[in-house]
Amino acid sequence: MRVLVLIPAFNEAESLPAVIAELRGTLPTVDILVVDDGSTDATPAVLAPLGVRWVRLSQRLGTGAAVRTGLRYANARGYDVVVRIDGDGQHPAHEIQRVLGPILDGSADAVLGSRYAKSAAATPPGLRRVSHRLLGALLSVLTGRAVTDPRSGLWVFGPHALRLLVEHHPSGYPEPELVLFLSRNHLRFTEVAVRMRERFAGRTSLTPQRTGAALVRLLLLLVVVPLRAAVGTK
Amino acid sequence: MEPVEIIALATSLLLLGFVIELVRRKKLTEEYSFVWIGCALALLGVTLERRALDRVALALGIYYPPAALLLVLIFFVFVASVSFSVVVSRQRQQIERLIEDAALLEARVRELGHS
Numbered sequence: 598m599r600v601l602v603l604i605p606a607f608n609e610a611e612s613l614p615a616v617i618a619e620l621r622g623t624l625p626t627v628d629i630l631v632v633d634d635g636s637t638d639a640t641p642a643v644l645a646p647l648g649v650r651w652v653r654l655s656q657r658l659g660t661g662a663a664v665r666t667g668l669r670y671a672n673a674r675g676y677d678v679v680v681r682i683d684g685d686g687q688h689p690a691h692e693i694q695r696v697l698g699p700i701l702d703g704s705a706d707a708v709l710g711s712r713y714a715k716s717a718a719a720t721p722p723g724l725r726r727v728s729h730r731l732l733g734a735l736l737s738v739l740t741g742r743a744v745t746d747p748r749s750g751l752w753v754f755g756p757h758a759l760r761l762l763v764e765h766h767p768s769g770y771p772e773p774e775l776v777l778f779l780s781r782n783h784l785r786f787t788e789v790a791v792r793m794r795e796r797f798a799g800r801t802s803l804t805p806q807r808t809g810a811a812l813v814r815l816l817l818l819l820v821v822v823p824l825r826a827a828v829g830t831k
Numbered sequence: 832m833e834p835v836e837i838i839a840l841a842t843s844l845l846l847l848g849f850v851i852e853l854v855r856r857k858k859l860t861e862e863y864s865f866v867w868i869g870c871a872l873a874l875l876g877v878t879l880e881r882r883a884l885d886r887v888a889l890a891l892g893i894y895y896p897p898a899a900l901l902l903v904l905i906f907f908v909f910v911a912s913v914s915f916s917v918v919v920s921r922q923r924q925q926i927e928r929l930i931e932d933a934a935l936l937e938a939r940v941r942e943l944g945h946s
Contacts, residue, residue, distance in 0.1 A: 632934075652938040656930050666931045670938065768927065 598677040598701065598756075601670075602693070604631045605663035606684035610639035611798035616686050617647050623690035630670055631684065634663040660750075661771035665762070668754070672763045679759055683750040686797030692751070696789045700755040707758040707779055707786040709744075710751030714790035732815075736773060739819060740780035743788060747773045751791060758784055765828050770811045777822040839878040847871035866914050870907040877903065 602620060606613060613631065620629055629649040633640050635657035644651040652666055664681055671679045678700055682688040692710060699705035713730065729748055736744040749772060754762060761782060767774040779786045832840075850867045853859035859867075877884045877900055888899035 650938070650942075652934045654930055654934045658927055658930060662927050662931065666934060669931065670935060673935070 599675060600627045600678045600680060600697070601667075601674075601676040602627050602629045602680045602682060603664065603667035603671065604629065604682055604684045605634055605660050605667065606631055606636065606640055607634040607657060607660075607663075608636045608638040608640060609684035609799060610636070610643050612685045612796060613640065613643055614647060615797050616682075616684055617649055619686075619690045624693060627680075628676075630667055632663040632667045632670075634658060634660070659769050661766060661768040661774075664771065665766035665768070668759060668763050668766055672759060677756045677759070679754045681750065681752040681754070683796075685799060685801075687793045687795070688751045689792065689794060692791040692793075693753075696751060696753050696791060699787050699789065700753050704785070705787045706755045706784040708753040709746065709776075709786065709788045710749055710753075710791040710793075711746035711788040712749065712791065712793050713745040714743075714788045732773060735819065736776050739823065740776060742780065742786070744776055745788060747776055751793075758786075761828060769814065770807075773815050774818050774822060777818060781822055781825060782827050836878060836881070839874070843871055843874035843878055847875065863914075863918065866907070866911045870904075870911065873903060873907060 602624070604613070604616065609616075617629060617631075620627070631644055631647075631649055631651045633644060633651060633653040635654050641653055644653075650670075652670055654663060654666060658666075667681070668679060678697070680693055680697065682693070688710065696708050696710045699708050713726075713733070729746060732747045733745045736747050748770075752772075752775075758779070761784070762775075765778065767778060776786070847868065850859065850864055850871060854861060854864045881896075884899055885896050887903075888894070888896040891899060891902075893899045893902070
């Protein structure tokens with residue numbers, strides 16, 4: 598299977614060189630694609646010297662659209678599997694092989710790397726962890742599957758998920774909606790426990806205002822997504 | 832005809848003429864003009880046939896007929912606002928898609944240049 602590692606990045610010029618170097622050291626054979634989501638720092642300048650594949654969005658569209666762009670790139674070039682990781686260094690490269698497991702053995706269409714699943718060390722501080730757990734519990738009830746880390750940015754999409762998400766990957770902060778979408782469309786998704794760490798440099802783009810807006814949007818989506826027509830089944 | 836009726840009639844005709852002029856100049860596409868033409872015609876209708884407004888008000892249990900007129904207008908403005916939100920949402924999706932397409936094409940051209 599041809600595997601592409603997809604890194605959506607907004608203002609990650611400080612972290613990206615270390616993230617790419619770690620990936621190359623751990624997974625030397627996989628291709629790497631960075632989707633620059635209209636960064637305003639030196640991200641565009643650091644991409645070419647890194648020798649990775651890259652796509653630059655002229656405007657900031659948000660993580661969801663950046664991931665969708667990367668999936669479209671992967672689909673057009675015949676990749677079978679896409680591994681999505683953050684550009685800030687939170688996701689250690691050596692964890693990728695484990696998250697790839699259920700895709701490679703054919704037991705899942707999409708895999709979510711979870712900080713809170715059994716055996717993973719929970720890293721975020723108190724309030725964020727509680728909100729993630731509450732949201733996870735809600736999504737678990739709605740989807741009937743265990744969801745412990747609905748804001749994780751570490752995902753692997755297999756061929757079937759890739760084909761559907763090329764057109765339908767959610768926009769904005771996409772992860773919780775993605776869980777609902779996968780469930781609504783009867784895709785097999787599972788969680789794998791991973792250890793994450795603090796970002797290498799820079800700051801998160803999640804301001805309190807953005808988090809609030811994303812939460813309000815999510816409350817609506819929790820009702821609406823299960824009511825939408827399925828876009829495709831196996 | 833009372834002065835208020837003349838003013839209402841002139842206003843609704845002006846609104847109708849204004850919308851049609853915008854369509855004629857292609858400043859407003861036909862698709863988005865219908866909701867405003869509907870507003871203007873509704874206003875014209877209740878101006879010309881005030882008894883209809885009285886009957887509607889009575890049927891709705893509104894004892895002050897001009898309040899019914901306000902209700903009708905609020906309804907049309909609400910419909911217009913929702914229809915414009917739909918248009919804005921669709922255009923946002925189209926713009927996102929265009930930016931994605933442009934970025935993917937730019938990457939394709941760059942990669943072809945390197946190969």
